[in-house]
Amino acid sequence: xxxxxxxxEEDLGASxxxxxxxxxxxxxxxxxxxxxxxxxxxxxxxxxxxxxxxxPEAVRRxxxxxxxxxxxxxDHMEDGIKHHEEPMYKGSGxxxxxxxxxxxxxxxNGSMSTLSSKVPVVQPSHGVHPLTPLIPYNNxxxxxxxxxxxADLNQKQGAHRPPQTPDIPAFYPIPPGGVGQISPSMxxxxxxLMLGSGVHTTGIPHxxxxxxxxxxxxxxxxxxxxxxxxxxxxxxxxxPTIKKPLNAFMLYMKEMRAKVIAECTLKESAAINQILGRRxxxxxxxxxxxYYELARKERQLHMQLYPGWSARDNYxxxxxxxxxxxxxxxxxSSSDPGSPKKCRARFGLNQQTDWCGPCR
DNA sequence: CTTCCTTTGAAGCTC
DNA sequence: GAGCTTCAAAGGAAG
Numbered sequence: 097x098x099x100x101x102x103x104x105e106e107d108l109g110a111s112x113x114x115x116x117x118x119x120x121x122x123x124x125x126x127x128x129x130x131x132x133x134x135x136x137x138x139x140x141x142x143x144x145x146x147x148x149x150x151x152p153e154a155v156r157r158x159x160x161x162x163x164x165x166x167x168x169x170x171d172h173m174e175d176g177i178k179h180h181e182e183p184m185y186k187g188s189g190x191x192x193x194x195x196x197x198x199x200x201x202x203x204x205n206g207s208m209s210t211l212s213s214k215v216p217v218v219q220p221s222h223g224v225h226p227l228t229p230l231i232p233y234n235n236x237x238x239x240x241x242x243x244x245x246x247a248d249l250n251q252k253q254g255a256h257r258p259p260q261t262p263d264i265p266a267f268y269p270i271p272p273g274g275v276g277q278i279s280p281s282m283x284x285x286x287x288x289l290m291l292g293s294g295v296h297t298t299g300i301p302h303x304x305x306x307x308x309x310x311x312x313x314x315x316x317x318x319x320x321x322x323x324x325x326x327x328x329x330x331x332x333x334x335x336p337t338i339k340k341p342l343n344a345f346m347l348y349m350k351e352m353r354a355k356v357i358a359e360c361t362l363k364e365s366a367a368i369n370q371i372l373g374r375r376x377x378x379x380x381x382x383x384x385x386x387y388y389e390l391a392r393k394e395r396q397l398h399m400q401l402y403p404g405w406s407a408r409d410n411y412x413x414x415x416x417x418x419x420x421x422x423x424x425x426x427x428x429s430s431s432d433p434g435s436p437k438k439c440r441a442r443f444g445l446n447q448q449t450d451w452c453g454p455c456r
Numbered sequence: 457c458t459t460c461c462t463t464t465g466a467a468g469c470t471c
Numbered sequence: 472g473a474g475c476t477t478c479a480a481a482g483g484a485a486g
Contacts, residue, residue, distance in 0.1 A: 339478085339479060339480095340466075340467085340478055340479045341466085341479080342465095342479060342480075343464065343465040343466055343479070344464080344466095345465060346463090346464075346465075346479060346480060349463075349464085349481080350480065350481090353481070363481095363482065364461085364462090364481095364482070364484080365461075365462070365463095365481040365483070366460085366461040366462040366463085366481090366482090366483085366484095367461090367462075367483095368462085368463090368481075369461085369462045369463040369480085369481075370462060371463090372462095372463065372464095373463040376463080377464095391465080406467085406468080407466075407467050407468060407477080407479090408467080408469085408477095410477080410478060410479085411468075411469090411476090411477060
C-alpha cells in the first residue's frame with residue numbers, strides 16, 4: 097500500500113491505529129471492564145436460555161444487555177472517534193452490532209454451523225457482514241434503507257421476516273466460554289440447535305438453521321428415526337472455522353461492492369476488487385480512518401468472542417506454494433497488476449479512457 | 457468440485 | 472526487525 101506507507105500518508109493505516117490505541121489508554125480499561133462483564137452477562141443469559149425455554153425472559157435479558165451496550169458504546173464512540181465530524185456509529189445500526197455478531201459471521205461452513213452466515217433474515221444475500229450494512233459512514237455510499245442492497249432484496253427480507261426478527265440475535269447462542277475454547281474434538285453436532293431441523297430448543301423455528309435438503313439421513317435424525325444404512329461414504333463433518341476479522345479494506349469492499357457492481361455492471365470479483373483498491377486509495381484520510389476504526393473494533397470484538405483463537409488456526413500450509421507460484425507467474429506477466437492499462441486490456445476498453453469510465 | 461484471480465491489511469512465520 | 476506468507480470477501484472463470 098504505497099500510498100499509506102509513503103511519506104505524509106504513512107500514518108494513515110497502522111499508525112492511525114497506534115494513535116487510536118494510545119488514545120484508548122483509559123478508555124480501553126473502561127471498555128474492557130464493560131465488555132467482559134456484559135459479554136459474561138450475555139453468555140450466561142444465553143446459557144440460561146438454552147436451559148429454560150422461557151423465551152420472553154431470555155429476550156428481555158438480552159435486550160437489557162443490549163441497552164447497556166448501546167449506552168456504553170455510544171459513550172465509547174464519542175470518546176474514541178473525536179476526529180470525525182459526524183457521529184458515524186451513534187444512532188446507526190452499529191450499536192446493535194455485537195448482538196448481530198451473535199449470528200456469528202466468523203463461523204464458516206454454512207449449514208454446519210449453528211450460527212450460519214447464510215441466513216437471509218439476519219444476513220442479506222451474500223452473507224453480508226452484520227456490521228457493514230448497518231453503518232451509514234457517510235451519506236454517499238449509504239442511504240437510509242440498506243443502501244448497498246438491492247431494494248427488492250430488502251423487500252424480500254421484509255416480507256419473509258418474522259415478527260420476532262428484532263429478537264432473533266437472542267437466539268444465536270455463543271457456546272459457553274466462547275467459541276475460541278471449542279476444540280475440534282468437541283462435538284459440534286451435539287449442539288441442541290443441530291438436533292432439529294431449524295428448530296431451536298425453545299421450539300421456535302430458527303432461521304439460521306438450514307436443514308439439509310435432500311439428506312435423508314438427516315431427515316431421519318430429525319424425526320428421531322435411525323438413518324438408513326448408507327453404503328456411500330460418510331461425509332466428514334466439516335469443522336466450523338472461525339474466520340479472521342475483516343480488516344479496514346475488507347470492510348470497505350463489503351460496503352462498496354454492490355455499488356461498484358451496479359455502476360460498472362461487472363460481476364467478476366477480481367475486476368471489482370481492482371476498482372475498489374483504487375477507490376480505497378482515493379478515499380480521504382478521514383474516510384479511511386472510519387474503516388480502520390471499524391476494523392479495530394472488529395478485532396477487539398473478535399478477541400473477546402474467541403479468546404484463544406489465532407489466525408494460525410486457519411492456515412493451510414499447502415496453499416503457500418500455490419500462491420507463490422501464482423505470484424511468480426504474475427510478476428512475470430506484469431509489473432503493474434492493477435494498472436488501468438491491464439484493466440482496459442482485460443475488458444477491451446478504450447485505451448483513452450482511464451479505467452472504466454465511472455469505475456474509478 | 458476446487459482453485460485462481462484481485463485487492464489491502466493483519467497476523468503469523470522464518471531468518 | 473525485516474521480509475515473506477496466509478487469509479479474510481466476492482463470484483466468475485478455468486481446470
